[in-house]
Amino acid sequence: MKQRIPLTISFIAGIFIILTFYFPNSPLGDIEQHTLVWFAIVVGISMVVGVESLVRINVVKIMKQKQGWAYSLALILALLLSLVTGIMGQVKYGSPFHLQSPFMYVYTHMIVPLQSTMFAILSFFIASAAYRAFRVRNLAATMLLLSAVLVMLGRVPVGEKIWSQFPVISEWIMNVPQVGAKRGIMIGSFLGAAATSIRIILGIERSYIS
Amino acid sequence: MTQDTQKTFLEKLNNIDRRIIFLVIFIVVSVPMLLKLTSPVQISPEVQKAYDYIESIPAGGAVMFSVDYDATSMPEIQPMILCLLSHCFQKDVKVLLTGMLAIGMPLGTQALESTAAEYGKKYGVDYVNMGYRPGAQAVIVAMGREIRDIFAVDYQGTPMDALPMMKDIHNYGDLAAVAVMAHGATPEYWIQFAQARYGAKLIVGTTAVGAPDYYNYLQAEQLVGLLGGMRGAAEYETLIDKPGLGLLAMSPQSWVHLAIIALIILGNVTYLLTKKKLGAS
Numbered sequence: 001m002k003q004r005i006p007l008t009i010s011f012i013a014g015i016f017i018i019l020t021f022y023f024p025n026s027p028l029g030d031i032e033q034h035t036l037v038w039f040a041i042v043v044g045i046s047m048v049v050g051v052e053s054l055v056r057i058n059v060v061k062i063m064k065q066k067q068g069w070a071y072s073l074a075l076i077l078a079l080l081l082s083l084v085t086g087i088m089g090q091v092k093y094g095s096p097f098h099l100q101s102p103f104m105y106v107y108t109h110m111i112v113p114l115q116s117t118m119f120a121i122l123s124f125f126i127a128s129a130a131y132r133a134f135r136v137r138n139l140a141a142t143m144l145l146l147s148a149v150l151v152m153l154g155r156v157p158v159g160e161k162i163w164s165q166f167p168v169i170s171e172w173i174m175n176v177p178q179v180g181a182k183r184g185i186m187i188g189s190f191l192g193a194a195a196t197s198i199r200i201i202l203g204i205e206r207s208y209i210s
Numbered sequence: 211m212t213q214d215t216q217k218t219f220l221e222k223l224n225n226i227d228r229r230i231i232f233l234v235i236f237i238v239v240s241v242p243m244l245l246k247l248t249s250p251v252q253i254s255p256e257v258q259k260a261y262d263y264i265e266s267i268p269a270g271g272a273v274m275f276s277v278d279y280d281a282t283s284m285p286e287i288q289p290m291i292l293c294l295l296s297h298c299f300q301k302d303v304k305v306l307l308t309g310m311l312a313i314g315m316p317l318g319t320q321a322l323e324s325t326a327a328e329y330g331k332k333y334g335v336d337y338v339n340m341g342y343r344p345g346a347q348a349v350i351v352a353m354g355r356e357i358r359d360i361f362a363v364d365y366q367g368t369p370m371d372a373l374p375m376m377k378d379i380h381n382y383g384d385l386a387a388v389a390v391m392a393h394g395a396t397p398e399y400w401i402q403f404a405q406a407r408y409g410a411k412l413i414v415g416t417t418a419v420g421a422p423d424y425y426n427y428l429q430a431e432q433l434v435g436l437l438g439g440m441r442g443a444a445e446y447e448t449l450i451d452k453p454g455l456g457l458l459a460m461s462p463q464s465w466v467h468l469a470i471i472a473l474i475i476l477g478n479v480t481y482l483l484t485k486k487k488l489g490a491s
Contacts, residue, residue, distance in 0.1 A: 021407070033359050040345035042345070043344040043348070044344045093366070097316050098319075099320065104316055104320075111313070113281075123235060124235050124236075127231050127234070127473060130470050134474045136478055156467045157460050158464035171255070182422065
């Protein structure tokens with residue numbers, strides 16, 4: 001019984017969603033539209049659950065002064081700052097995303113620089129990794145290296161100035177071998193996803209309720 | 211003695227201090243940026259297609275923008291959204307803004323408000339900010355039937371029906387295009403649900419790393435245009451004759467690509483020489 005109820009729900013929901021794809025008009029389409037709104041609401045609620053879990057774990061860490069508790073404190077303070085400024089923006093301007101909202105100040109002057117900095121650091125590590133790891137060890141590695149260099153040269157103005165054919169070669173690599181390989185991978189992965197979905201709908205794949 | 215010196219030199223090159231590499235990258239990025247050097251770019255077919263499509267939309271048509279990126283991809287995608295918005299407003303095309311990534315919405319709002327102010331556009335008449343709803347796939351599918359079912363109000367709580375621009379806009383059929391500005395997998399959702407199911411015309415603007423994922427959809431005509439990385443933005447800026455951050459970034463990008471290629475060559479030369487020496491000894 002404990003397994004039968006979720007399996008039945010999965011079967012009915014799965015079959016129903018497939019049917020609505022082929023019969024999108026009323027009444028199936030109308031019911032589908034309601035389920036989509038429910039889905040959005042459930043995702044919204046799951047965010048609240050996520051925040052609760054995040055707060056609980058970090059508050060416990062601070063209370064017990066476990067290793068790295070100061071980072072948890074920074075996280076909780078940042079969360080509170082975002083929450084308070086967001087509510088202030090909602091109350092005063094109707095949305096936290098209003099340009100005058102205090103949340104937008106926090107976003108522009110704290111979140112954006114922090115995120116950008118974290119990501120910008122990657123370029124330095126990529127350059128260092130390219131120097132150490134991009135080696136002509138075998139045929140496959142050599143082909144990868146050559147195509148990477150050709151695409152890099154073809155995608156920047158200086159490459160065009162060195163040789164006008166670099167952009168043409170780069171475009172060919174992107175449109176022919178790259179697309180061919182990607183299409184093969186995608187067909188394989190989507191067939192796998194379809195097979196897994198059918199197994200879940202039919203109750204053959206049960207790991208999600210175990 | 212010479213062999214020892216040579217070996218030491220090779221070893222040094224092989225184990226080069228990574229801070230030297232970091233310094234090289236810092237210099238080749240910052241110097242062209244500080245000097246504000248610009249480089250003209252050739253227009254690629256995928257960006258030309260996007261431009262031609264927007265160009266073909268008559269005045270009064272509407273384009274929805276989906277902000278599916280955040281500050282991590284801001285240098286690449288923000289110039290794209292700015293020039294696409296400029297092109298739409300230049301042509302008196304109406305704009306709707308939404309997003310599948312909550313943390314990216316403020317970037318979209320900033321881009322929309324600044325561009326609308328530049329072209330003297332009025333909120334509710336020329337553009338609408340619908341805001342964010344969780345559950346990307348469900349939101350995209352639901353808008354195929356009726357936008358109001360999922361966005362009953364705009365981002366400030368104004369009912370959609372109270373906005374004059376929304377009078378005749380109900381679903382993808384009423385939109386000339388959807389411009390998906392993304393750094394993750396959301397363009398896949400838009401292609402699977404909005405394009406394949408409802409026939410929405412999609413333009414994807416994504417990072418240089420992400421762009422290769424969408425060439426197959428472009429070839430299958432499931433996309434009407436594709437902008438990849440800062441290069442894509444620079445090309446679009448060239449097409450609308452409005453130089454911006456994309457074109458400004460082309461020079462540092464050129465030099466950093468050359469520096470990385472030089473590092474790869476140097477790395478391989480030392481690797482092959484070391485291998486040869488080890489084989490000989």
